[in-house]
């Protein structure tokens with residue numbers, strides 16, 4: 001686990017470099033902040049479970065409720081199927097298939113803010129697998145705890161409109177200590193200015 005944590009952090013920082021470069025900000029734009037930043041590793045263990053509610057179509061049992069990740073970027077390793085992403089247009093849940101040896105990379109809230117909405121932080125959840133127990137390891141990479149993340153000044157200049165307010169990881173923790181995950185307003189919604 002120790003070696004995986006180091007390797008996945010190196011990968012996340014490398015990917016962040018490529019992403020900010022794609023935004024025209026230069027590859028080292030976030031380098032120092034990401035190097036000083038935080039990495040949260042979450043190991044999720046889900047039991048086997050079928051469809052507890054008789055419904056048509058069947059309602060899956062949810063292991064982790066609907067949310068977006070408060071990170072810049074998240075790298076997920078999953079043992080088998082269970083992760084679903086919400087298609088905002090159709091309202092449909094799409095399975096992210098577990099491919100042996102593959103990592104799933106997901107945009108977090110902070111990257112959506114930084115990019116002024118060019119990158120979107122997907123709404124996702126984990127459903128219980130009816131035929132097998134499941135493990136997932138999520139590695140969330142962010143800027144330092146008290147650091148405020150706002151829209152990149154260069155992108156704001158291009159766009160002329162700020163779509164998100166700034167926030168820090170500390171503010172997020174304060175929010176989640178009072179608001180249950182998957183219920184009511186999400187923290188991401190509180191960041192949106194339009």
Ligand SMILES: O=C(O)CCC(=O)C(=O)O
Pocket residue numbers: 042044064069076078082083124125126136138
């Ligand atoms: O178990 C999964 O596939 C999802 C985990 C997740 O979304 C998280 O830990 O933030």
Ligand SMILES: [Fe+2]
Pocket residue numbers: 067068069124138
């Ligand atoms: Fe997540």
